Amino acid sequence: MPPASEQAAWNVALIGNPNTGKSTLFGAMVGVHQRVGNYPGVTVEKKTGEYTFEDGRYELVDLPGLYSLAPRSRDEMVAVDLLIPRRADAAPVDAVVCVVDASNLQRHLYLVSQILELGLPTVVALNMLDVAGDHGITLDATRLEQRLGVPVVPLQANRRIGIEPLRTALASIVGQASRAPESPFPEAFQREVTQVESELADRPVSESENRPLPRYLVERLLLDVNGYLQGVLLGEDDRESAQRVAQSRARLQEAKLEIPGVETASRYGWAEQILEGVVTQPREYRRTTSDRIDRVLTHRFWGMLLFALVMVVLFQAVFSWAEPLMGLIEDGMGMAGRWVESGMQPGPLRSLLVDGVIAGVGGVLVFLPQILILFLFIAVLEDCGYMARAAFLMDRVMVRVGLSGKSFIPMLSSFACAIPGIMAARVIENERDRLTTIMVAPLMTCSARLPVYSMLIAAFIVPNHTFVFGLLSLQGLVLTSLYVLGIVTAVVAALVLKKTILRSEPTPFLMELPSYKWPSARTVCFRVLQRGWVFLRCAGTMILAISIVVWAALYYPHDSETVEPPFRQRQEAVETRLEALSADDPAGAELKAELVRIENEMAGAYQRQSVLGKMGQWIEPVVRPLGWDWRIGCAVLASFPAREVVVATTGVIFNLGEDFDSEAEEDGKLMRARLRAATREGTDRPLFTTPVALSLLVFCALCAQCAATLVVIRRETNSWRWPAFTFSYMTTLAYLGAMATYQLGTWIAGL
Amino acid sequence: MVQELVSLNSLLAGQSARVGKIVGRADHVHRLEEFGIRGGTKVQMFQPGNPCIVRLAGSKFCLRADDLLRVFVRPS
Known part of the structure; x- marks a missing residue:
């Protein structure tokens, strides 16, 4: 079926083992027109790109590198779901390009055999012919094409050789009816799959989709003994279906068809037949440059x-x-x-x-x-x-x-x-x-x-x-x-x-x-820019939001009615005295400094009655064993969403009022001086002794002060349990570590 | 002459062998087989040790042997 309108594109999946030059081929096919998104519902990266060829539009999806189409993890399940959609809203794939490495064809045909079993229109992209040549391997691509029954295109993706033939081959197969699926398995096994398929026929593929499980997935249910796929497809509760799968496995075992060994035996058997007379292996593998480099780089010393x-x-x-x-x-x-x-x-x-x-x-x-x-x-x-x-x-x-x-x-x-x-x-x-x-x-x-x-x-x-x-x-x-x-x-x-x-x-x-x-x-530029952008977007939006919240917590309620009156009186008194003096009176400078002090004290009073300030005073008893006062507590509390905020909040909290911002180039030194000058409130003992500074450093080293990280952990583990756990264990460690540092430090200092 | 089975780890650098038997949990063994390491395949030790680096056809891979997964080979 051709695409419904001019706008619709052919969906093509690019699949292959890791390190076959798949991503290089992807880049060569689509150029700069690539996007990175996520698969619906999961956080596995989905790399797609587009190109046009002979009035057809093609949308290429670069799947994660796989050795086998047997899902053991989310990454692999994504690939399987793309090729055999379980969801009704997922667009089916129109064609598959399977990239294989010519220097190790037998192993790569294993994946090819699984893909051919799906019956989708397929092209085999035969990459790394140059590497195979280096190893002394020769092969006959035309014969391989005849044996496989699907187009085989030799190419060298890194030098952009063979890209046009691959596009031509793709154009010739998209829209073709599905091929008759071929199974390399012995007949007894195939019969068993058919039986289980009919036994599970009344079981819908998913809650929203009322059609039975595709045959390939039934086959995988029998073969994948690690339980991942069974958990995904059948869930925990479907005892009856699980029972049927187990019974079928037992029958196969009895018929001397080892599970899962029958799969590798059948597929490699098939691959050997295909490659008979197509590939000639050298008696001894030649030493390549890679080998010479590895002699040194993987050497124990x-x-x-x-x-x-x-x-x-x-x-x-x-x-x-x-x-x-x-x-x-x-x-x-x-x-x-x-x-x-x-x-x-x-x-x-x-x-x-x-x-x-x-x-x-x-x-x-x-x-x-x-x-x-x-x-x-x-x-x-x-x-x-x-x-x-x-x-x-x-x-x-x-x-x-x-x-x-x-x-x-x-x-x-x-x-x-x-x-x-x-x-x-x-x-x-x-x-x-x-x-x-x-x-x-x-x-x-x-x-x-x-x-x-x-x-x-x-x-x-x-x-x-x-x-x-x-x-x-x-x-x-x-x-x-x-x-x-x-x-x-x-x-x-x-x-x-x-x-x-x-x-x-x-x-x-x-x-x-x-x-x-x-x-x-x-590849390198693209990867660096892409990851840099992800970091900026993820951390940037998060930190922007947090900065605003922290700022608000330190600014509001900003109640001038209650904060300012006591300072206003002193301010007015000083101002009257200042006015009474002549302009060149030396006492004037003293009085002006007094005004700045009052200004700062007022800023401090505003902070103390701000939301964050109140919280800081409230937690003071908790942070006292670490040697901190309420202001350090405040700075640390404010930096829980993002630890780099601690620098900014410390600056604000230790009265670096707005007056000081104008001397930005001196900021760094001024901040240091301010921190050194800070005293415990109501005394003239310095606040930051070496043990206090060390305890704060240890706390910052160990604490989970980064909301973005916790959100990413939630996304990657699909549960709030793990970010909650990470947060609690790291914060506990940080608290205990800081306390030990302070107590030990004070003890040593007291010796 | 039929050689005796020895552990893959005991091969010396450059020594070739054919895989005889893989001992371990079914899904681990299956993964190894999907990788191309299965009965009859020819392998050559590249860097002995644990993990070791083994050459298989045109590629190299590294493998750690432990009590859960052990590859036995026939040196040739």
Whole structure:
């Protein structure tokens, strides 16, 4: 059936094993016309793109890389749902392009065999012929096409060879009637599938859809023994259907058709027949460049050393290259703030724009350079194939905390921001390993913690203390210890979680190591920009909203009737004395300073009676064991939605009144001076002693102060239970850690 | 001469073998088979250790052997 109108496009699914150059092919087919969205109801990324060819419009969907069309996780279920829609509103696929790697054709035909069984119009894209040539493999594409009965298009996606023939082949098959499905299974097995199919015929495929389960899904129900698909398709309650599936499996077992072994035996048997005389394998595989590189990079000693070097360069780049850019953004924000300030009358709106919107959005924008640089590194390492080696090297370490090497990439990303880190955990098949990784990822020192750290360290740790011939400074040492604290806590938390609530059998660690290649500038740029944009949108909107809420909580009720009268009296008294003096009287300056003091005290009084101020005073007894007063409590409380807010709120709370904003370039130093000068209310003892500063630092290092992260955890785990758990355990740890630091610190100081 | 089955991990770098038997839970074994590692396939040790790197046809993969999943091979 052709598309109903000129507007409608042919839906084409692009499927293949990981590392077959599928995404490169996708890019070559659709160019820049790509979008990233989500599949309905799930958060799996859906990459789609469009192109026109000979008056037909084609919409291409890039499915996640799969070794098999046997759903074990949400990612894989998405692919199956797209090819065999269960929902009535899902548009059926008009054609499938299956990308295969010519250098390992037998394994790739396994997936082809599953796709051919669906009976959809299919093209096989034979990629990486050059790699196969390097290995000494030769193959006959024409013969392969005859044997498979579907078009086979040889191509080299990375050099854009074969794209036009692939489009032509697609144009020739879309709109064709479905092919007769072919099954590689023995007849006895097929009969059993037919029987179960009829037994389950009265069972609708979903609540809204009154049609029976498609045959392929019935077959999968019999073959997939891990229970994931059964849970998705039949639910927990349908005992009767589950019983039927179990009985059928028992019958198959009796007939010597091993479940699930019959599938691999049948499909590989079929693949061997197809490839007989099509492919010639060399007697010995030639050594490729990749092999020579791997000799070093996966070496037990040299590999680890180079890995450490890569990590050092990566972090160095994130922190030092980003510096000038971050300075530029900060300057720009400062200018915007002053511009608004100079052009508007003082009042709630100006305060909202300057303290709420510009300070809030600026707070996020400042991290963008660091995040983009980290993503650039990750994208390059992923695209050239090094990430798989890093996961291999790290597996030896990760297995000790009960996780596998696959948890490494999410953890690494979390050093920039926990949000992409948590999303990267999707590659972990073991659900409990994935959950553990998600739970501990927010403990990694993300870039939002840096401003908090640098503010407090700069203010309270003596800068000119150096060790080892000036190579190490006390400030640097404290910063490093905070990073180490995050990592160590994450390791311990992972160990505890894996031993208690997330105990599971380890999943076999099995991962392909793709051949090395030069990273493609297109792919890398696209990935960096796309992830940067996701970060900006997700964190930006959230933080903007929070900044406004925090600003409002510190500003309102702003009741001048109750706050101002006592100050007004003093103000008037000073003003009268000032007027009585002649203009050049030296006492005038003293009186003017007195006026500023009163002004500040008034601002302080406003804060104390603001919503947030009241809350701060209310929680003071709770934070006293940490060495904090109500103002620190307030700043921390306000930064629960987003930790970088702590810098802004501390500034506001410690009376950096509006008068000081005009001296923006001096802001940093002024803030430090203000913090050092802060005293406990009613006394002249300094508030921030070293133990208090350290206790605040430890709290910030361990606490789950990021609403965006919690929301992403909710999305990724589909339940509020896990974000609630993450929040409680991290906050408890932070509280206990800060208390221990303060108490221990005071004890040591008292010795 | 029929060689005896040994654990995949005991192969030396560069040594080739044919997969004889995979011991483990049915779905784990199935996954390994879907990956292409199944009875009769020729593999070559690239980097011994645990996890080890093994070459299979034109590709390389790494695998950690533990009590749950063990691949036994016949060295050739």
